[in-house]
Amino acid sequence: MKLIHLILILIFCSLSAQKSxxxxxxxxxxxxxxxxxxYGNLYIYKNKDFSLTKxxxxxxxxxxxxxxxxYKVQSxxxxxxxxLFSENAQELKLVDQNLNEIQKVDFKQKFGFIKMAYAEDLQQLWLLDxxxxxxxxxxxxxxxxxxxxPFDAGFDDLTDLLVFENKVYILTRKSLIVYTLKFEKLFEVPVENGKRFRRENESVLVITKNSILKYIPEKELVKxxxxxxxxxxxxxTxxxxxxKANKLYLYSLEKRTAKEQTKQEPTEETIGQPSEPSVKEPVEKEAEKPAETTEVPEEKKVENTLEKLIEDTSEVQAAGIELYNHQ
Structure with missing residues (x-):
């Protein structure tokens, strides 16, 4: 049993080792x-000199x-x-893959004070005046x-805006609030250090300082x-x-609960040498199977194999001793 624990510890340490x-x-x-x-490209924005580097x-x-x-990078x-939207300059910039400006939209001439802008596509913007x-x-x-x-709401700590399927998502540093276009509140939940939204197909994600949350419509946020x-x-995707500690890490995308993540950290990989990431679909909970068809866990298989090897070794040694005494 101690040997099995030692093997598992060595495997876990090798998987979690940091690389250059x-x-x-x-x-x-x-x-x-x-x-x-x-495409695996990284964009680093620095508040100190207002620079964006790709x-x-x-x-x-x-x-x-x-x-x-x-400027706030939307996505x-x-x-x-x-x-990129700037509340200070009251404008929105569109930049290409080399961060060259391709268009600028000036709000000062047509609107009052735009608190936040959301680019829905390459033609339409949603503006919170x-x-x-x-x-x-x-x-x-x-x-x-x-x-x-009409949208009469003051958000002093507003960090992001998203409009999707006739719903308005407001993110502040302390909460997520969902409204209809008629300014009817549908949902509100506390959020710690909320930064921005990310939409993936039908899913709305909330990025915070050190976590990523998925919004379950009008129910909850799941880490x-x-x-x-x-x-x-x-x-x-x-x-x-x-x-972390001024170093960059990439983790394979896995469907796990926050509780599972606290038990074991995901495998760290270098950005320059990523392994093939895997996307696991959610698995429905199956009914319990009969005992004869229950699959033996991999750890148990290893344990059984080691125990069988030890038993076989003991039998061989005993047989050798018996044969020697007989001679």
């Missing part, structure tokens, strides 16, 4: 936020933007067109207002990833990413 990383601590130092696109999966710099005022899910207390659907290609909805020691976390 392509992004050194100087590149990650003072990072205010991090984003990962589906690196490939090997740590090579692809592009860099030096901004004069703070890098479409790396060909990345939207704080001065007019309205939510505005705006086509920035032809500069026309499509719809305008899909958490590391209390992380400085920044993010994900793409294949992996979780985190900056």
């Amino acid at each position: 990383l392509p992004l050194d601590t100087l590149k990650l130092k003072e990072a205010g936020d991090m984003f990962a696109d589906d 690196y490939d999966s090997l740590g090579k710099q692809i592009g860099k933007m030096m901004l004069t005022v703070p 890098v899910q479409n790396p060909l067109t990345v939207p 704080d001065s007019a207390k309205r939510l505005i659907q705006y086509n920035f290609r032809n500069e026309t207002t499509i719809n305008s909805y 899909v990833f958490e590391d209390t020691d992380a400085q920044i976390v993010d994900k793409n 294949l992996s979780f990413f985190e900056i």
Whole structure:
């Protein structure tokens, strides 16, 4: 039994071992936020100098933007067109895969004070006009207002806005609130250090300082990833990413509960040498099977094999001793 425990400990330690990383601590130092696109590219935003830098999966710099005022990166899910909103400058920039500006939308001439902007696609924006207390659907290609909805709510600590399937998602540092377009509250739940939304198909995710939460419509928020020691976390469709102790880690995307994650950390991999990530679909709980068809756990198989080997070795030794005495 002690031998089995020793083997399992050695296997776990080998899987959890840290490896060399392509992004050194100087590149990650003072990072205010991090984003990962589906090609494995990393975007590092620094609050100190308002810079946004893009690196490939090997740590090579692809592009860099030096901004004069703070900007909020909405999403890098479409790396060909990345939207950045500035409350200070009252404008939204669209940049390409090399972080070159391809378009700028100026709100100062047409609206009051835009508290937050959400780029729904490459034509439409949703604008939260704080001065007019309205939510505005705006086509920035032809500069026309499509719809305008009364939205009388003050959010001093507002961090992000999302409009999806006629629902308005408001994220602050302390809570998630979901409204209808008629400003009817549907759901509210506390959130600690809320930063931004991420939408994956029909799912709405909430990114916080050190966790990623999935919104179960009008029921709850479920943790899909958490590391209390992380400085920044993010994900793409294949992996979780985190900056911890000024080092960058990639974790295979696995469907686990927060309780399972606290028992065992996910396998750490280098960004430059990722293994094939696996996406596991949720498994429905099956009815208990008869005893004769119950599958033996892998650990039990190892234990049985070792015990059988020890028994066989003892029998061989006993037979050798008996044969020697007989002679």
